Amino acid sequence: MSSAERDLMRIVIVGHVDHGKSTLVGRLFHDTGSLPDGKFEAIKAMCERRGMPFEWAFLMDAFQSERDQGITIDTAQIWFKTALRDYTIIDAPGHREFIKNMITGASSAEAALMLIDAGQGIQQQSRLHAFLLNLLGVKQIVVLVNKMDLVDFSEARFAEIAREYSSYLGSLGIKASYIIPLAARDGDNIATKSARTPWYPGPTLIEALDSFTPAAPLAALPLRLPIQDIYKFDDRRILAGRVVSGRFKVGDTLLFSPSNKTAKVASIEGWSAPEAHDAEAGQSVGVTLDEQLFIERGEMASHVDTAPIETNAFKAKLFWLAKKPLKLGENYRLRLQTRDVNVVVESIVCIYDAESFSARPSEIVERNDIAEVILRSTALLALDGVEANPKTGRFVLSDGRNILAGGTIALEGYPDQRRMVTVRSANITDVAHGVTAAQRTLRNGHPGGVLWLTGLSGAGKSTIAMAVEQELFRRGFHVFVLDGDNVRRGLSANLGFAPEDRAENIRRIGEVATLFAESGQIVITAFISPYRTDRQRARQAAEATATTVFHEIYIKADLATCEGRDPKGLYQKARAGEIAEFTGISAPYEPPLKPELVVDTEKLSIADAVACVVSYVESRFRKPG
Amino acid sequence: MDHLDQLEAQSVYILREAFNRIDKLGMLWSLGKDSNVMVWLARKAFFGHVPFPVMHIDTERKFPEMYLFRERYAKEWGLNLIVEKCPPVEATDPTLPPNARSAARKTLGLRDTIAKYGFTGIIAGIRRDEESVRAKERVFSPRGESGAWDFRDQPPEFWDYFNTDLPAGTHLRVHPLLSWTELDIWKYVQREHIPMVELYFAKGGKRYRSLGDQDITSPVVSEAITIAEIIAELEATREPERAGRAMDRETEDAFERLRAAGYM
Numbered sequence: 001m002s003s004a005e006r007d008l009m010r011i012v013i014v015g016h017v018d019h020g021k022s023t024l025v026g027r028l029f030h031d032t033g034s035l036p037d038g039k040f041e042a043i044k045a046m047c048e049r050r051g052m053p054f055e056w057a058f059l060m061d062a063f064q065s066e067r068d069q070g071i072t073i074d075t076a077q078i079w080f081k082t083a084l085r086d087y088t089i090i091d092a093p094g095h096r097e098f099i100k101n102m103i104t105g106a107s108s109a110e111a112a113l114m115l116i117d118a119g120q121g122i123q124q125q126s127r128l129h130a131f132l133l134n135l136l137g138v139k140q141i142v143v144l145v146n147k148m149d150l151v152d153f154s155e156a157r158f159a160e161i162a163r164e165y166s167s168y169l170g171s172l173g174i175k176a177s178y179i180i181p182l183a184a185r186d187g188d189n190i191a192t193k194s195a196r197t198p199w200y201p202g203p204t205l206i207e208a209l210d211s212f213t214p215a216a217p218l219a220a221l222p223l224r225l226p227i228q229d230i231y232k233f234d235d236r237r238i239l240a241g242r243v244v245s246g247r248f249k250v251g252d253t254l255l256f257s258p259s260n261k262t263a264k265v266a267s268i269e270g271w272s273a274p275e276a277h278d279a280e281a282g283q284s285v286g287v288t289l290d291e292q293l294f295i296e297r298g299e300m301a302s303h304v305d306t307a308p309i310e311t312n313a314f315k316a317k318l319f320w321l322a323k324k325p326l327k328l329g330e331n332y333r334l335r336l337q338t339r340d341v342n343v344v345v346e347s348i349v350c351i352y353d354a355e356s357f358s359a360r361p362s363e364i365v366e367r368n369d370i371a372e373v374i375l376r377s378t379a380l381l382a383l384d385g386v387e388a389n390p391k392t393g394r395f396v397l398s399d400g401r402n403i404l405a406g407g408t409i410a411l412e413g414y415p416d417q418r419r420m421v422t423v424r425s426a427n428i429t430d431v432a433h434g435v436t437a438a439q440r441t442l443r444n445g446h447p448g449g450v451l452w453l454t455g456l457s458g459a460g461k462s463t464i465a466m467a468v469e470q471e472l473f474r475r476g477f478h479v480f481v482l483d484g485d486n487v488r489r490g491l492s493a494n495l496g497f498a499p500e501d502r503a504e505n506i507r508r509i510g511e512v513a514t515l516f517a518e519s520g521q522i523v524i525t526a527f528i529s530p531y532r533t534d535r536q537r538a539r540q541a542a543e544a545t546a547t548t549v550f551h552e553i554y555i556k557a558d559l560a561t562c563e564g565r566d567p568k569g570l571y572q573k574a575r576a577g578e579i580a581e582f583t584g585i586s587a588p589y590e591p592p593l594k595p596e597l598v599v600d601t602e603k604l605s606i607a608d609a610v611a612c613v614v615s616y617v618e619s620r621f622r623k624p625g
Numbered sequence: 626m627d628h629l630d631q632l633e634a635q636s637v638y639i640l641r642e643a644f645n646r647i648d649k650l651g652m653l654w655s656l657g658k659d660s661n662v663m664v665w666l667a668r669k670a671f672f673g674h675v676p677f678p679v680m681h682i683d684t685e686r687k688f689p690e691m692y693l694f695r696e697r698y699a700k701e702w703g704l705n706l707i708v709e710k711c712p713p714v715e716a717t718d719p720t721l722p723p724n725a726r727s728a729a730r731k732t733l734g735l736r737d738t739i740a741k742y743g744f745t746g747i748i749a750g751i752r753r754d755e756e757s758v759r760a761k762e763r764v765f766s767p768r769g770e771s772g773a774w775d776f777r778d779q780p781p782e783f784w785d786y787f788n789t790d791l792p793a794g795t796h797l798r799v800h801p802l803l804s805w806t807e808l809d810i811w812k813y814v815q816r817e818h819i820p821m822v823e824l825y826f827a828k829g830g831k832r833y834r835s836l837g838d839q840d841i842t843s844p845v846v847s848e849a850i851t852i853a854e855i856i857a858e859l860e861a862t863r864e865p866e867r868a869g870r871a872m873d874r875e876t877e878d879a880f881e882r883l884r885a886a887g888y889m
Contacts, residue, residue, distance in 0.1 A: 009629055037863040046877060059757075079754060079806065100781035104763070107783030136783070228638070242638045263888045271673040272665075272817065284637035286672060297645060302749050321781050335786055339643045396786040403781050403788055588780075 007085035008031040009214055012106040014133065015115030016125035019093035020146045021518075022215075023079065024115060026056025031191040032206065034080035035059075056185070064375050068411055083209040094125050099368045100321045103406065106133060110215040111140035113205070118158065118384040120182075122165055127357060131370060132319060134172050135408055137390050140212050143176045144205065146172045149183040155199040171357075178208045192241045218245035218281040222306035224392050225254070226337035227299045232288070238269050238286040239295060244391035248303070249278035254289070256299040257382030258310050260418070263289040281468065295475060298339035300382040300392070308392060309411055309419040312533060313590070315349065318397070318407030319370050326365035326397075328374070332404065334375065336383055336395040343375045343397075346590070373407075374588065376532075385411040409549075413587040415503035417533060437547035440520035444478050446621040447549070448517035450542045451524045451613070454535060455555035456584050457570055458562035460601040460609065465526035465554060467610040468623065472522065472617060480516060483526040497581060503534050510538025517548035522621065530583045532590040551620070552593040553613065557602050629813050631762045636663075636801040637670040638785065639764055640748070643799045644670075646789035647746030650677040651707070651798075653735075656691045658821055659750035659802055662810055664702060666801060667748075675842050678742070679704045682734040684711045684727075686838040694822045697808060709738040718886070724841045725879045732888045736772045739796055748799045749889040754806045755867055758881045765800040767791055772887030774798075798889070807834075807866050808859050815852040828851050835867055843869045 013021045016338050026043075029035045043058040059078070078089050092105040106112065112133050116126050124365045133141065143165055143523040169176055180189055181197045182205065190205045203211070223246030231238045237244065248254070248265060255262050268276040269286040279285045284540035300308055320326050326345060334343040350359035351373035365371040386393030386408035397405040403547045439446045451468075453461045465481045488495075491508055493503040506529050516523040529535050535552060542550040563571040574582035581587040599609045626634070643650055652667065654674070656659045667675045685712060699706040711734030717726045739747065753760040763779055765787035780788045791797055802810075816819060824833045824844075831844040832855075845864065849855040 013877070035863075036865045038868070039864065049877070078757075078760065101779065104779075104781050104783055228641050232674060233673065233676065238672060240641055242634065269672055271669055271671075273669070280626075282631060282634055284634040284641070394784055396784065398788075401788070401790045401792070403783075403786060406781075406783060406786075407756075584745070 007214055009085060009090060009111065009209075009212065009451050010088045010090065010109050011111045011113060011209065012090040012092055012109035012138070013113045013115065014092050014102060014129040015094055015113075015144075015146075016108060016117070016120070016123035016129075017096075019115040019117040019120070019123075019126075020184050021089055021094060021096065021115055022057030022059070024144070024146070024182075024190075025056075025089055026059045027184050027187050028089065028205070029059065029078070029080050030056075031187050032082060033082050038356060039192060057122060063464050065190075082206055082210055092129075096125060096128075096368060099128075099319075102129065103136065103319065103321070104111055106138060107134075107136050109138050111142070111209070111212045112138045114143045114176075115146045115182075115184075116143065116161055116426055118145050118154075118161065120325060121161055122168070124355065126165070127168060128368075130169055131172060131352070131357060132173065133175055135317060135370070135406070137386075137394075139174075141174065141176050142205065142208050143169075143179040144182045144184075145179065146182045146184050148181045148188065149186060153181070153183075153194075153196045155197075158197075158200075177212070178210060180205055192343050195381050201568055206237045216278065218389075219247050220390065221245040221281070221389055222246050222292045224337075224389060225285070225301040226306065226339070226392075227256070227295055227297055227301060228338050229297055229609065230295065236269065236288055238288055238294065239301075240284070240286045241301070241338070242277055242284045243281050245281045245389055246303075246306075247278060247280035253304055254287075254301040255304045255307050256293065256295055256301055257308055257418070258380040259295070259299055261293045261295070262304060263291050263293050266290045271602060298341075300337065300339070302382075304504065307418065308384050308389075309414075309416045310382055311411070311416065311583065312375060312378070312380050312415050313376040313531070314381075314383070314414050315372060315374050315410045315412070315588075316395070316407040317370065317410065318365075318405045320365045320405045322399070322402070322404040323367055325367070326371070326405065326592060328363060332397040333400050333568075334377060334381075334395055334397055336381060337392060338382065341377045341379050341381065343377045346374045346376045348373050365563060380417060383409055385409055413499055413581060415499035415531065415534075416448075417503065436481055437518070437520075444520045446477060446522070447547070448478075448520045449522050449549045449621060450517050451522065451617070452513070452529070452535065452537070452550060452552050453524065453555050454529045454595075456557060456559060456562045456589055457528055457582075458565045458567055459555045459557040460554045460599075460606065461526040461528075463606060464599065464601075464609050465524045467606065468613045468617075471610060471614050475618075477617070477621070478520060478571060479522045479524065481524045481526060482513060483518075484490070487512075499581065499587065502581075503531060505536040506531070506538060510534075510541045513538065514542045514545060514548060518545055522617065528583050528589070530587065531591040532593070535592065549620075551597065551616075552592050552595040553597045553599060553616075554592045555609075556591075556598055556600045561602050629809065629816060632805055632809055633666065633813070634805065635671065635785075636666045639787075639799065639801040640670040641666055642789065643748060643765075643785055643797075644676060645803075646787075646871060647797060647799075649742065649744045649745040650742045650748065651738075651742065651794075652677060652679045652748040653750065654679045654681050654704075654706075655750070655836070656681065656687070656695055656822060657750075658810055658814065658825060659752065659805075661698075661819055661821060662805075662813055663748065663750040664704070665817060668702070675702070675704055677705070677748075678707045680707045680709065680738060682711060682731050683708050683732070684730055684838050686840060688822075688824055688836070690824050691777065691836065692821050694820075698820060701811055707738070707742070709734055712737070715838055721882065722876055722879055725883055727841050728756070728839060728883060728888065729886065732883065732886055735889065736887060737862065739772065745791070745798060746797045746799055748801060750802045751779060751889055752802050752805050752807070752810075753802055756880055758884050762800055763788075764800050764803055765789055766800065768796050768798055770794045772796070774885050774887065776881075776885060779841070789806060811852060811856050811859060815856065825855070827854075833869065835869055837870055841870065845869060 090105040092102040148164045227239040351362040351371040384392040492505045513523045537552040574585040711730040717729040827847045832847040
């Protein structure tokens with residue numbers, strides 16, 4: 001088999017409309033001798049019928065409407081060979097109207113050719129396409145300054161465009177591998193060095209392409225095997241899926257997320273294939289397990305010590321492709337590998353301006369906009385940040401029918417919730433208490449409960465908590481405040497301020513507060529507790545006892561107000577970058593959706609705020625009469 | 626993983642997605658090299674089983690060798706075979722050129738079969754390298770109520786996320802071989818020892834590269850009598866695969882019109 005071992009590389013050609021993409025494809029074919037017989041003649045005939053000069057673009061523009069309008073509507077693919085390897089060329093439309101087709105084509109490419117017209121220079125789509133390539137994960141880029149014949153092969157003009165575009169790419173964190181002057185129509189610097197650009201010392205396009213490396217295999221990353229389906233065609237119960245990264249072997253223990261179940265791989269199944277003992281990234285596999293777990297499509301298998309992150313909220317950068325705009329608060333289906341869950345758009349952080357690509361705030365995200373949003377799902381998701389894993393760090397949004405958007409995941413500021421949902425101790429049995437909750441209530445004159453204060457730093461939580469404690473104590477309530485001072489010194493002394501540590505701190509406070517409440521106390525907690533999920537868990541802990549009640553009290557003041565107060569100088573330090581992950585500045589605060597009580601400290605004085613909480617307690621904890 | 630392993634893994638993933646997401650799924654089996662590879666890939670995906678019907682939309686003008694092949698391997702491979710006959714040529718669009726009208730019978734036969742069995746997904750073995758209009762296809766390609774392909778406004782498809790849900794009364798075409806080339810097909814046939822209709826191998830200095838109806842398909846000059854020789858021949862040729870298919874080139878847009886109307 002002469003060419004069985006030849007590599008295949010997929011490259012996409014992008015750039016602003018009319019900057020010469022389809023012409024370049026035709027020329028690449030012709031100059032590498034890859035054109036099938038009869039094709040040249042067929043294109044010539046089509047052009048003659050239209051009374052126009054020979055048009056290379058007709059090689060890829062297969063639709064009559066594309067040929068008639070002279071624009072590429074949908075992406076197409078075609079194959080050519082160099083001495084080194086085979087290439088699939090993906091031609092992507094440059095017209096802004098067809099961005100969804102450009103993305104469809106470019107998403108599978110291992111390298112990209114970005115065309116810029118030497119006369120027109122950098123245009124909107126030249127910028128947008130680079131931005132999208134970056135989101136799509138295409139890292140190897142050749143910039144082609146095309147139509148050099150129209151600027152008399154001016155070295156100065158080439159240098160000007162190269163400088164300006166390199167600086168734009170730099171702002172996105174991309175570096176072009178090569179920048180080549182081209183006259184695609186005549187073949188300059190495509191397969192052979194052009195005599196018309198003697199000042200250009202670099203490689204031809206073909207040399208540049210052949211220097212690229214195929215997409216790095218993901219086998220070196222941690223194992224991710226999204227479960228696609230479960231088959232019971234015969235006596236085997238086979239879990240089917242494609243290994244998107246990493247590798248595993250028979251006998252390995254797999255952890256399934258988010259269900260948190262584990263089992264060992266008993267066999268790797270196949271049909272008409274040699275017996276397999278291991279599998280790696282890229283393979284579509286079937287496995288059987290040593291015990292029958294209830295596993296569904298959407299679970300993600302990994303190894304136990306390199307598990308994906310579990311969260312139900314994350315920040316995402318996305319490109320929006322649907323005609324109907326994305327709106328704040330709207331529900332969508334999120335698909336992450338084989339998992340499919342409902343998410344709500346919790347906030348639109350910013351959108352990137354189509355001209356300057358600077359970030360600006362917006363209430364909606366329109367077609368072809370690129371935006372940063374925060375998404376929240378009701379169910380836990382197993383995922384990774386896109387920097388950690390390109391396969392499990394990307395997702396699409398759909399309306400249950402069509403794909404509306406694609407996005408990449410950023411996890412900065414969001415905790416891994418896996419630890420929180422796993423009960424590690426075995427052999428726990430409930431023991432009935434000798435004293436009932438009713439007896440405690442009778443003795444104390446009021447039931448136990450949790451007053452959970454939440455709000456930004458500087459909103460007034462601690463001040464209010466201490467004053468409320470004093471006043472309730474004076475009125476005969478059994479009351480105690482948990483705050484940073486008494487908790488961080490002991491119970492949580494081993495925790496720092498990373499998102500996971502903060503979440504664990506809140507989990508402990510929730511559990512301790514529940515114990516206090518069960519003992520008959522009214523517990524007031526005064527913590528920022530920025531994550532809705534954490535507060536929800538504290539509520540669940542309290543309400544699981546059936547006798548204690550959880551009261552979420554939102555101490556409300558906006559960021560600007562709190563930053564203006566800045567009693568401890570923390571905001572100033574956070575702005576200076578001296579405190580990492582500071583809530584409101586570099587980490588998110590998620591306000592309560594349905595708090596039992598809102599205390600607005602922008603409008604109320606401290607005394608009024610305290611009175612408000614005390615009267616709330618009187619009405620909820622004192623038996624009438 | 627080599628190139629064929631990658632193609633196989635991708636096709637298996639696509640077939641499993643189709644089987645999981647689509648209620649009433651069927652696979653087209655034209656008895657040609659591509660559809661035989663496709664049936665083989667289904668057995669790979671489902672561990673020896675083909676868990677949906679396999680359909681032959683019969684123009685009744687195929688070569689006798691093809692009918693013999695169908696009877697033998699439907700049984701040997703344990704296929705749930707559906708054979709449906711195509712309407713006569715008079716039922717097709719009279720404004721199409723004559724050979725295209727002949728091909729359009731298959732479109733009508735497919736349309737009737739979809740209606741009769743209520744299929745919501747049809748797996749077809751088309752490839753991007755066959756024809757430039759097919760190069761623009763999606764892996765999961767929605768079809769309108771009449772089976773029509775709206776190629777001017779196709780949905781986005783990327784990162785192997787496919788559009789798998791669709792409105793009532795419409796169906797999806799699923800194309801697991803879209804990224805394969807003719808050469809890939811033969812290399813895979815060679816590696817996997819997949820049976821093929823003998824018309825693909827040269828007899829008296831000629832062989833068929835592509836199999837359609839007897840009256841609109843012609844053989845190419847060839848001495849290739851083994852798979853290895855076919856592979857060597859394809860690596861050297863500059864002749865397009867469907868050169869023997871008369872309907873593709875009658876007019877500039879003949880094939881585009883066929884496909885827009887629902888041809889596979």
